Amino acid sequence: MKRLRFLPRQKLAVATAIYWFLLLYIIAALFFWYIRLQQQNQQMASYKLLELVADDPKYIGKVETIQQEADRKAYQYRGEGITFLAIILVGAVFVFRAVRRQFKVAAQQHNFMMAITHELKTPIAVAKLNLETLLKHRLEESRQQKILQMTLQETNRLNDLTNNILISSQLEAGGYQKVQQEVDLTELGNKMIQEMRQRFPDNQFNFEAPPDLSIKGDPLLIRILISNLLDNAVKYSPRGAVVDTVMKQTGKQVVIEVRDPGPGIPDAEKQRIFKRFYRIGNEEVRKAKGTGLGLYLCRKIAADHHGTVAVTDNTPAGAIFTITLPSL
Structure with missing residues (x-):
């Protein structure tokens, strides 16, 4: 029975x-x-x-x-x-x-464990399959480079996931030692957009920022902040969608906007999505990947840098995530 x-x-x-x-x-x-x-x-x-x-x-x-x-x-x-x-x-x-x-x-x-198990198994399985393919078959150089590139992307994805988990735990427990130094957002944004174009060649990524736009903060945390917003935009957008990233200075503040053309976020969920482990919908029938830590980390990192994060509706569809941080 x-x-x-x-x-x-x-x-x-x-x-x-x-x-x-x-x-x-x-x-x-x-x-x-x-x-x-x-x-x-x-x-x-x-x-x-x-x-x-x-x-x-x-x-x-x-x-x-x-x-x-x-x-x-x-x-x-x-x-x-x-x-x-x-x-x-x-x-x-x-x-x-x-x-x-x-x-x-x-x-x-419970939902987090279900999600993290899937999120960890996928890149490990892909990397293992790629490496076994390289060991068992003699492939052309171009094919080998493509498989190696795919494996590197999966390991980078696995690294981002583990970073989210570790940083989340350390920030929650107060054990993370933040570094305060000048961060060139323009340079960092360009690098991250290039990485996103390599990881998601079917999508289009637009980036707009003035030269030498900088803030004072922890480089790793700021990178995680922007990376999570970009990953979230791709995750909930249709294949081949255009994701816009805009960085600008408004007075004594720096504003970072990530716009996606996805289904958008209901008004009742706009505050809940920033809670730890929270995800919209039923975890057991969910198709979108994720662990419920990305947006929580965004709000936590923004708050630790004396900033804010908010989400509004995009036009005609989608969401706009706006980060506001103090400028230098």
């Missing part, structure tokens, strides 16, 4: 059902004991009244005293009940949010 495996959403649904059952049970028990205490209070007051002697000159005073004591205990029980109910509800909200947050993190990590 096949073993039943619960998906993260199913686990969350089961945990939510159990949670609400226990919460309702606790609240019902609280109301039950409140009613029982009130009944007991009334019974005690009745017993005390029955013990009084009607001919006693202080009879009326004693009756009022007993009634006042009963009313005082009723208010006490009511106040304690409301206090306990408030504590239960506040605690329930915190527990509910914490549990949902943990399940969301678990689901994101």
Whole structure:
């Protein structure tokens, strides 16, 4: 018999059902004991009244005293009940949010593991196949160079992926030692556009930047920032699409724009896509590659350089990612 495996959403649904059952049970028990205490209070007051002697000159005073004591205990029980109910509800909200947050993190990590397994296996498999081809067959020089170039591209892709994972972990833990030096964005942009043209010969990459546009920052992080935006643009654009990259200086700020003609990003997702491990859609049926770290790193790197990142709609279709950084 096949073993039943619960998906993260199913686990969350089961945990939510159990949670609400226990919460309702606790609240019902609280109301039950409140009613029982009130009944007991009334019974005690009745017993005390029955013990009084009607001919006693202080009879009326004693009756009022007993009634006042009963009313005082009723208010006490009511106040304690409301206090306990408030504590239960506040605690329930915190527990509910914490549990949902943990399940969301678990689901994101589950999706990340699925994505990273695929992302790691693909370049390794391609590089292995290419090397085995070179070992088993005597190919023409042009063919060998093409296979070697393909292998180099896959290893570069693997290197970018591992860099994203390592840098993300180091930045999150505060263990990355940032370097502050002058970075020539124009030169860096030209190099990266040339690399993208080699990696994706079917696509067209336009680049526009003034000469000697520079900022102060960490060269590796700035490279990862631009690389992730370009990779993201290619990933979600149709084959052969045109990707535009524009760098310019506006006042005391440097603006980097990467424009793609892809499907665009819904307004409800424009802030979520920058969260760690977050990706739009269902990971198990997704066709686009990725790990959910690229845009998270973009926002983290921009923030660490006292900058911002935002996404807007492109015209007629697609998205525009805009990085704003302080200029020199």
